[in-house]
Structures are given as C-alpha cells and as structure tokens.
Amino acid sequence: MPSTSSTPYWDVHRPPPAHDKVVLVTGGNAGIGYFIAEQLSAGGATVVLGSRNPAKAQAAAASIRVRVPGARVRTVRLDLADLPSLRTAVEALGTERLDAVVHNAGVAFDDPPRRQTPEGHELMFATNHLGHFALTHWLMPLLSAAPAARIVTMGSFAAKTERLDLDDLQSRNDYAPKRTYGRSKLAQMYFGIELDRRLRAVRSAVASVVVHPGGALDSLTPSRPSVHVRTRGARLRGAPASLVVQGKDAGAWPAVRAVLDPQVRGGELWGPRVFGLRGRPRREPVWSHLADASAATGLWEASRDLTGVDPARLP
Template identity: 70%
Template sequence: MPSTPSVPHTPPWDVHRLPPAAGKTFLVTGGNAGIGYFVAEQLAGTGATVVLGSRDPARAGAAIASIGARVPGAAVRHVTLDLADPASPRACVDALGLDRLDAVVHNAGVALDHPPRRETADGHELMFATNHLGHFALTHHLAPLLAAAPGSRVVTTGSFAAKSERLDLDDLQSRHDYRPKRAYARSKLAQMLFALELDRRLRAAGSTTLSVLVHPGVSVLVHPGGALDSLTPSRPPVHVRTAGARLSRLPLRLAVQGKDAAAWPAARAVLDPAVGGGLMLGPRVFGLRGAPRVEPLWEHLADTTTAARLWAASCGLTGVEPAFR
C-alpha cells in the first residue's frame, strides 16, 4: 500500500489568512469561472499578480472586474488560452511577456455528459485533449519561466471521479466504447498521473520546481453543478446565487461545499511553503469538504509504469516534452 505523505510541522493552515505573495506571478487556467475563478480571487488577495488563462476575453474581463471589486488593488490580467488548440499553449506563453513564473494552476477543463464523441481540430478526443494534452503542452512551454523562479510550482487539479477509473493505454482517445463520464474520469486520471510523473522527473533533474496534485472533492457527485452553485457565494456577473437557492441547499453543506471552498486545496498548494512535490491535497472531511489537507495517494496513482507510458504517449501526441533544468 502507498505510504501516507506528510509535511513538516507548521501552524495550522488558515484558509482565510493566506500568506502574502507580493512580487510573485501566478497563472490560473480557466480562472474566469467556477473553481478556477475562486482560486484566482484567493491568490489575488495575497498581493500577487494573477493571470487568467481562458478562451473568452469577455468572461475573463467580467472575472477581473469581480475580483477587483472584492480585492482592492488586485493585479489581475488575462491571456488567451484554448487548451484544445495545439498552437494555443505556446502563443499563451509568448503573450505572458514574463521572464519568470512562480506557479501555474492547471485548472481548466471540459466535461461532456452525452454522446456523440467530439474531437478537436487535430483529431484528439475533446476531453482528453483539453484536460490532459493541453496542460501537458502548456507545461512544456512554461518550463523556462518556471525554472527561472526558485521553488516554483505546477499545481494540477485532479478529480474524485478518477478514483475508480483505470487508463486504457491502448485507447487513450476513447475511440472504442465511448462513454462520456468514463472518458472524463480517465482524462482527469491522466492529469493526476502526469502530475506525479512530472514530480519524479523534476526530482531526477535536480529542479527546484515542485509538482503538486490537488482535487476539490466535489466531482464525487454525478451532477454537482446546481448544488455547488447554490452553496457558492455570489460573484456577479460571474456567478449569482439567489436567497431561495441558498436556503434550499443548506442541508448539502453536511456533504459538499461551494466552489469557493473547493478552491482551497489549489491555493494552499501554490502558497504553503511546507507543501512538497509529489503530494496530493484535498478537503479534510472524507475528501469532500473542509479545509485542505495532505491525503494519501490512491493506490493506482502510484503505478509508475502506467505513468511513464502515458508520458511517452503524451509526448507523441503533442510533439513536445516538458523538461526542466
């Protein structure tokens, strides 16, 4: 059985009193909506510069305005990023205009509920391409910026949905027996295996960059959106919650939490100096809700053979390989 990782003894992590990070720059993919929005808002509150990577400039602008209303003086900007477009990760990194980056949060993703199977313009299954391959390529292009910032972090968002899944290395693109929820779960499992394989490669290279895995704990529900939205505080126009919806969903707080709290593991993974590479952070209470803590790795996440084969396949499908010096 995998061992339970631990972090050095430090004062309890306070999700409401994050450490200052002025002078640092963080990129959050999909930071214009959902959990990613709250990751960006929380990081902006530390004094750091936060860059939202998303496809839609209008939605990003609304998110930036909302964060500015909550965090006076927030330094937030947008770069265009479409993870389903193989040319976009490189263009995004060029548009950053940075010589160093302190952390990237791989948060953006797509989940399809119903057939038919959809492909990107270059023929990859949409969820696998967006959730995994796009972030794999983005990490490659960000590597020089991350390597220039000592102690930088690559934070990858996994999912509870991946806990019961296994990869089919002979059908990573779900061309056979396509089932949308399974394809989504496998794409998230691929992300999680990538994060841990990246950690092994970073350590082997002697890099100071850390690869940390998080999961928000919410995707254990089959259709979490409505419930989670009703538990999520309003951030108009990004998210508006009615009083009726809030009251009707109060009993759910015993089992799940809103998207603001679901962002806590990623914020801690970026900011906590006690968090090391190769760890997984998730909600404290049954992995579903509560303050973030370090969790034992699920047994199949320790499968280094599958992770290495996935890495090799991802290199072939993207034409790039993340490498740090």
C-alpha cells in the same frame, strides 16, 4: 510518509502574503479557477487568468478588482484544446518568470456524441490533459527562472474510481461521457505525479503538486455578479448537501495552499480534510492506482507522441 494528522494548521482565510509571486490560473474566469485567482489576488499575488473566452476573463478580472482593491490581475487568451496556439499564448504572458501555474481549466460533457478537436483528439482528454501537458513544456523556461516554482494540477474525485486504458486513451472504442471525463482527470493527476518524479531526476527546483477540490457545488458557492449568481432557491436546495460537500470557493483552498505553503512538497496529493469531500486542505495519501509507475510511464510516452513536446526536458 508522515501521517496526514501531522499537517500544520492552515488558515484558509489568512494565507501568507504573496506579493512577490506571479501565478497563471488556467480556467480562471469561472468556477473553482475564479476563486483560486481571487484568493491569490487577495494575498497580493500578480494573477494571470488564462481563458479561451476573453470577454468572460475580463468580467472575472473586474469582479476580482471589486472584491480586492488594488488587485494585480490580468488576462491572456488560452485555448488548451488548440495545441499549436499554446506557445504563442505563453509568449503573450509578458513576464520574465512564473512562480506557479495552476492547471485548473477543463471541460465536461454529460451527453454523447463524442467530440473532437480540429487535430482529431477527443475533446475532454485534449483539453483537460494534453493541453496542460503541452502548456507545461512551453512554460518551463519561465518556471525555471523562479527560485522555487510550483506546478499545481487540479484533479477530481471523479478520477478515484477510474482506471486508464492505455490502448484507448481517447475513448475511440468505448466512449461514455462521465467515464471519459473521469479518465481525463485521472490522466491529469498521473501527469502531475510523474512530472514531479522526472523533475527530481534532473534536480529541478520546480515542484509538481496534485490537488483535488472534493465535492464542490454551484448551489453552495457564493455569488460573484457577472461570474456566478446563486439564487435563493438554489441556496435552499443546496443547504442539506453542505453537511457533506462545499462550494467552489472552498474547493479552491487545496490549490491555493499548494501554491503558497512552504510545507507542501512535490509529488504530494492535497484535498479537503473531511472524507476528502469538504473542509480545510490537508495532505492525503496518494491514491493507490496513481502509484502505478507503468501506467504513468505509458501515459507520458503517449502524451509526448500526441503533442510533440516533453515537459520534463528542461531548458
């Protein structure tokens, strides 16, 4: 693998034009997902905000239109924890092709008790991983219709110190909120890497890329009225942290680059340049535990059994 130091310069404030692209951003109504959508819209892309809350999605779309005159942005109701609804959500996209999907949406809980979806899946694992796994299956015809589509999966630094327990993927026996969240994000990242391997095996033109935002804090994130408001107190309290981490606007940069940069390749991992926590996006070595083929295969088989679909089976 070439050195990451050879990564070409990328101007985060002037990405290449994207007028010909249609992109779905899950969780595009808030946080990092919102800024991914705003930045892609600024480049001219048609952006679809996927959200389980239609009112919040409409507020986010309105905010983007204020900042990006002429923005081509619309919304679709998308609840990743409701697996049976995903096929209908994809049909509601109303597009003949999709140039990229950014798997960004997620939930995180700080306190017990363990929560489940109506289908009986642990809620963080179901939303963060299983929902995106199944959604990819239903999106694959649209992605395959594009010349060179990208599936961009948003991981987390929280996954770097976690390891999967294939015998307890849904934390039935050992539930701890922060650990369960980290493992759900690790599952997402395994999925993104393994998906690309399987797509290459069938010579698909679709590529799967994994990214992470580094350290992205609300207190360092610029305000977007009706979406996020940073108070003066929060700004002052967060100032010292800016030496180490960044706002969610900057946390969006690796995903935006993964969608738009023709130099990005499937199977790669992209994150912030400075210690993986802040700065311009760069390609970094795939974390050693993400290269565990047996864990990736075991997770894929379990996910296929739990969802009843296989994203790598192309139309």
